[in-house]
Amino acid sequence: MAAPALSIVDSHHxxxxxxxxxxxxDEFAADIADCGHDxxxxxxxECGAxxxxxxxxHLRCVGEAQFVAGVAAMSESGLFGPARICAAFVGAADLSLGAEVDEVLDALHQASAGRLRGIRGAVASDPDPAINVGGRAHAPAGLMRDVRYRAGVARLAARGLVYDAWQYHPQLVELCELADAFPTLTIVVNHCGGPLGIGPYRREDNFAPWRTLVAELAxxxxxxxxxxGMSRKRCGFDFEDRVSPPSIxxxxxxxxxxxQTCIELFGADRCMFESNFPPDQVxxxxxxxxxxxxxxPAGCSDSQLRALAGGTAKRVYRIG
Structure with missing residues (x-):
């Protein structure tokens, strides 16, 4: 199957x-129009915009939901191309509020005009502060094990919302525990599980421990x-330091x-491609x-490639 023939759902931007x-x-619509893919x-x-x-x-995050609703309404006019930009929304909420997070979830749902599909648990943390080369402060260590945080996660499960998981790969042990605690909660792991390749993780054998943890999660x-989401410096690649971008x-x-490891372990029906733009512009x-x-992907059938490109994201995020 030729790639441009695939109907793509960008599951993360x-x-x-x-x-x-x-x-x-304007910038995103122009990139989509020029990309050569459907x-x-x-x-x-969410990104704190x-x-x-x-x-x-605790309600200031609702501004981002209002922003998304406005962008989606503009996109739906068709004046920015045929793609349904912001068809679904993964928001931010302080899950450490416990059951009180319901107030935030209600406000996000209303402000996004019903586009809310989940909340991102941004809990990335590492004992070495130099690991953090992004714009967001590290979360407190062990947050996924916190009783109040889990009470907030329970509210997502009760509402049928998705938990988008953003952490580094050494934290996947805690994510496994969270998945076990909430077996009916759909968890979508961001950026291939957050592999680290800098600082103490810059080792030739770093792939093996990442794979072991991902296999357990699967x-x-x-x-x-x-x-x-594999372009940033934290992954150990030098794309951000180059004068010209890497070749395809x-x-x-x-x-x-x-x-390929993720596809083999999870299956195509539990994997989805993401652009992670604009960070991955590097x-x-x-x-x-x-x-x-x-x-x-190597050796995927047409149906598997369709799932990776859009089918899985469409199902998980309920995009009609």
């Missing part, structure tokens, strides 16, 4: 204005995996061991990233 960088609907719909994942400046601190049937062949070579254009992603 952001829009923002930060640090002098603008990546909003992007049918997209899933916006457009938060409310005033009001209770034994939980309520867990899915996003394939992407270089991207495939770098990503394939991780993504790997090249939107079109090049998608071309590389679609070339990483």
């Amino acid at each position: 952001h829009l923002w204005m930060r640090d002098g960088q603008r990546y909003l609907l 992007i049918a719909a997209t899933v916006y994942v 457009m938060l409310r400046r005033t009001g209770p601190s 034994r939980r049937p309520n867990v899915c995996m996003k394939l992407g 062949a270089e991207l495939v070579q770098a990503w394939q061991p991780y993504m 790997a090249g254009s939107y079109g090049d990233v998608w071309t590389a992603l679609l070339r990483t």
Whole structure:
């Protein structure tokens, strides 16, 4: 099957204005129009954009839901192309509020005009602070084991919402425990499980411990995996330091061991590709990233490739 013939759901992207960088609907729609692939719909994942400046601190995240609803409404006009941009929304909420997080979930649902599909648990943390090369502060250690945090996660399970999981690969042990504690909760792991390849994790044998943890996680049937988000420095690649972006062949070579492993362990019906734009712009254009992603699977059938490209994301995030 030729890649451009696939109907793609981009399962993970952001829009923002930060640090002098603008990546909003105009820029994203232009990237989609020029990418050479059929992007049918997209899933916006929280990134702290457009938060409310005033009001209770636990509700300032609702500003991002309002922003998403506005972008989606603009996209639905058709003036920005046929793709349904922000067709689904994964928001932010302080799950440590416990059962009180219901107030936030209600507000996110309303403000997003019903597009809320889940909450991202951004709990990435490591004893070495130098590991954090992103823009978000590390979460407290052991948060997924915290009683109040788990009470908040329980509210997601009760509502049929998805838990989008963002942590580093050494924390996958805790994520396995969380998946066991909530067997009816759909968990979608971001960025191939967050493999680290810098600092103490810059070792030739680093792939093996990552694979062991991912294999253990794959034994939980309520867990899915996003394939992407592998361009940043924390993964051990040098894409951010290069004058020119890597070739598509270089991207495939770098990503394939991780993504092929995930596909083999989880199955195509529990994996989905993600662009992770704009952070993954360091790997090249939107079109090049998608071309590389679609070339990483080896030996997949047409039906499996359709699941990876869009079918799994469409089902998990309930995109009609």
